[in-house]
Amino acid sequence: MTQPKLQVKNCDLFYGDFQALKNIDLEIQEKEITAFIGPSGCGKSTLLKSLNRMNDLVEGCKITGEFTLDGVNIYKDMEITELRKRVGMVFQKPNLFPMSIYDNIAYGPRTHGIKKKAELDEIVETTLKQACVWDETKDRLKKSALGMSGGQQQRICIARALAVKPEVLLMDEPTSALDPISTIKIEELASELKKNYTIVIVTHNMQQATRISDKTAFFLHGEIVEFDDTHTIFSNPKEHKTLEYITGRFG
Amino acid sequence: MIITDTENTAAKVLTKELHCGNKSGRILEKGMKALFFLCACVSVAAVVVICVFMFAKGCPAIAKIGVKEFLLGSDWSPRNVPASYGIFPMIVGSLYCTAGAIIIGVPIGLMTAVFMAKFCPKKLFKWLMPPINLLAGIPSIVYGFFGMVVVVPLIRNVFGGTGNSVLTVSIILGIMILPTIVGMSVSALQAVPDSYYEGAVALGATHERAVATVVFPAAKSGILASVILAVGRAIGETMAVIMIAGNSPIIPESMLDGVRTLTGNIVIEMSYAEGLHYDALIGTGVVLFVFILLLNLCFNLITGRKDKG
Ligand SMILES: Nc1ncnc2c1ncn2[C@@H]1O[C@H](COP(=O)(O)OP(=O)(O)OP(=O)(O)O)[C@@H](O)[C@H]1O
Numbered sequence: 001m002t003q004p005k006l007q008v009k010n011c012d013l014f015y016g017d018f019q020a021l022k023n024i025d026l027e028i029q030e031k032e033i034t035a036f037i038g039p040s041g042c043g044k045s046t047l048l049k050s051l052n053r054m055n056d057l058v059e060g061c062k063i064t065g066e067f068t069l070d071g072v073n074i075y076k077d078m079e080i081t082e083l084r085k086r087v088g089m090v091f092q093k094p095n096l097f098p099m100s101i102y103d104n105i106a107y108g109p110r111t112h113g114i115k116k117k118a119e120l121d122e123i124v125e126t127t128l129k130q131a132c133v134w135d136e137t138k139d140r141l142k143k144s145a146l147g148m149s150g151g152q153q154q155r156i157c158i159a160r161a162l163a164v165k166p167e168v169l170l171m172d173e174p175t176s177a178l179d180p181i182s183t184i185k186i187e188e189l190a191s192e193l194k195k196n197y198t199i200v201i202v203t204h205n206m207q208q209a210t211r212i213s214d215k216t217a218f219f220l221h222g223e224i225v226e227f228d229d230t231h232t233i234f235s236n237p238k239e240h241k242t243l244e245y246i247t248g249r250f251g
Numbered sequence: 252m253i254i255t256d257t258e259n260t261a262a263k264v265l266t267k268e269l270h271c272g273n274k275s276g277r278i279l280e281k282g283m284k285a286l287f288f289l290c291a292c293v294s295v296a297a298v299v300v301i302c303v304f305m306f307a308k309g310c311p312a313i314a315k316i317g318v319k320e321f322l323l324g325s326d327w328s329p330r331n332v333p334a335s336y337g338i339f340p341m342i343v344g345s346l347y348c349t350a351g352a353i354i355i356g357v358p359i360g361l362m363t364a365v366f367m368a369k370f371c372p373k374k375l376f377k378w379l380m381p382p383i384n385l386l387a388g389i390p391s392i393v394y395g396f397f398g399m400v401v402v403v404p405l406i407r408n409v410f411g412g413t414g415n416s417v418l419t420v421s422i423i424l425g426i427m428i429l430p431t432i433v434g435m436s437v438s439a440l441q442a443v444p445d446s447y448y449e450g451a452v453a454l455g456a457t458h459e460r461a462v463a464t465v466v467f468p469a470a471k472s473g474i475l476a477s478v479i480l481a482v483g484r485a486i487g488e489t490m491a492v493i494m495i496a497g498n499s500p501i502i503p504e505s506m507l508d509g510v511r512t513l514t515g516n517i518v519i520e521m522s523y524a525e526g527l528h529y530d531a532l533i534g535t536g537v538v539l540f541v542f543i544l545l546l547n548l549c550f551n552l553i554t555g556r557k558d559k560g
C-alpha cells in the first residue's frame with residue numbers, strides 16, 4: 001500500500017486534565033474523502049483541528065503522538081504556516097472576513113507572497129468557479145462578503161481555502177447551518193474536489209457520509225471505535241457500538 | 252406585557268403573577284415606568300438647557316463683535332479702549348495642542364491596545380490594565396502639577412525657552428487621552444470574533460499578520476470612535492492645560508512658544524470679566540461647544556455605521 005497522505009499514530013490529547021482523544025491511530029489516503037462521525041463531544045473536531053495544528057491556539061491543550069503529512073512530522077519538522085498552507089480548513093460556521101469577496105479570496109495568496117494583480121485575479125476567478133459560486137459573485141467581487149447568504153458564504157469559504165492551493169482540505173460540519181439545496185451543492189463540490197484534493201469531513205449527517213465519503217471513522221468518547229470503507233461501516237459494521245449508532249439507537 | 256382576550260389560562264395566571272394579581276400592582280408598575288422616564292428626561296433636559304443658555308448668551312455677543320472679527324481676529328485685548336475680541340489665537344492654540352496630543356497619544360495608545368488585546372500574556376494583562384485604567388481616574392489638577400514640576404523644567408532644560416509651550420501641553424494631553432484610547436480600543440479588538448482570527452491563521456498567516464490585516468481592520472470603527480472621544484477630551488481639558496501653557500493670547504509660532512486654549516481663555520478671565528467681555532467669554536464657550544458637537548456627530552456617524560453592518 002502507498003504511503004498515506006496523513007497519518008496519526010498513538011495520539012493522546014488533553015484539554016487541561018480532560019482527555020479528549022485516546023490512543024488514536026488513523027491513516028488518511030490521498031484523493032479520498034474520509035468522514036468522521038460520532039455523537040457530540042466525542043472528539044471529531046478536536047482530531048480534525050490537530051491535523052493542521054489549530055489546537056495550538058487552545059490554552060492548556062497537550063498533544064502526544066505522531067502526526068505526519070507525506071511522512072514528515074507536522075509538529076516537529078514543519079513550519080506551522082507551511083503546514084496550514086498545505087492543509088486548509090473550512091469551519092462549521094462561515095467565517096469570511098469583513099472585507100470584499102475579492103480580498104477574502106486573495107488573502108491567502110497574498111499571505112504567501114503573491115502580489116501581481118493579474119495573478120490574483122486569475123486565482124479569484126478559478127477558485128470561485130471551482131467552488132461553484134462564480135455566477136453568484138462575479139458581479140459583486142468588490143462588495144462586502146458578509147452580504148452573501150449563509151450557503152454562498154460557506155462556498156466562498158471553500159474557495160478561500162482552495163486559493164492557497166492546499167493538498168488536504170479539512171471540513172468541520174460545513175453544511176450544518178445550510179439548507180438542503182446548499183448542502184447538496186457543497187456535497188457535489190466535495191466529490192468534485194476529490195479528484196485533486198484529499199478531504200476530511202466531520203458530519204452528523206449519516207446520509208451525507210454515505211453519499212460522499214470513501215472511508216468513515218466512527219468516534220466514541222475520544223476513541224476511534226471503527227475505521228473502514230464507508231460501505232462496510234454502514235452495511236456491515238464489525239463493532240456493535242457502530243451498528244447501534246448508525247441505526248440511531250443512541251447518540 | 253399586554254395579553255388580552257387570550258384563552259390560554261396559563262398565560263393569564265402568569266400575567267396575574269407578574270402584576271401581583273391586583274390593580275394596585277398595575278398602578279405601581281405604571282408609576283415606576285413614569286419615574287424611569289422622568290429620570291431619562293433629566294439628562295436630555297440638561298443638554299437642552301445648556302445648549303439654549305450657551306447660544307442665547309453667546310451668540311448676541313458674537314454678533315455684536317462681528318462674526319469675522321471674533322473668529323478670525325488675532326488680537327484679544329479686552330481691556331484696551333476700544334477693546335478687541337479676536338479669539339483666533341485661542342482657536343489655533345486649541346487645535347495645535349489637540350493635534351499634538353493626537354500625534355503623541357494615538358500611536359502610543361493604539362500600539363498599547365494591540366499589545367494588550369492580542370500579544371499580552373493573560374497574567375501580564377492583569378498587572379498592566381489596572382494602571383492604565385487608573386490614568387483615567389487621576390484628577391486633571393494632578394496632571395497639571397506633574398506637568399509643572401516635571402515636564403516644564405525638562406522642556407526648558409532640553410530645548411530652552413520658558414518650558415510653558417505647545418509641546419508641553421501636547422505631552423500632558425497625550426498622556427491624559429491614553430486611557431480612553433487604550434480602554435476603548437482594547438474592547439473593540441477583543442470584540443472581534445475569534446473566527447476571523449482563526450480563519451486567517453488557518454490560511455497560513457502568522458499571528459502578527461492575522462492581527463494586523465484582519466483583526467485590527469475589523470475593529471477599526473471602534474478604534475476610530477476611541478480616538479474621537481479622546482480628541483473631545485483633549486480639546487475640553489482646562490485645568491491641567493492652564494498650569495503649563497503660558498497662556499498668552501498670541502498665535503504660537505513654534506512648538507516651544509506659549510499658548511492659550513479656548514478653555515484657558517474662559518477660565519482665566521471669567522472671574523473679573525464684565526459686560527461685553529463677559530459675553531465674549533461665553534462666545535468662546537460657544538465655539539468650543541460647536542467643536543464638541545461636531546466631534547459627537549462624527550462619533551455617532553461612525554458608531555452608527557458599525558451597528559448597521
Ligand atoms: N477548547 C476546549 N477546552 C476544553 N475542552 C474542550 C475544548 N474543545 C473541546 N473540548 C472538549 O473536548 C471534547 C471533544 O470536543 P470536540 O469539539 O472535538 O467534539 P465534537 O466531536 O466535535 O462534537 P460536536 O459534534 O458537538 O462538534 C468535548 O468533551 C469538549 O467538551
Ligand SMILES: [Mg+2]
Nearest residue numbers: 044045046172
Ligand atoms: Mg465539532
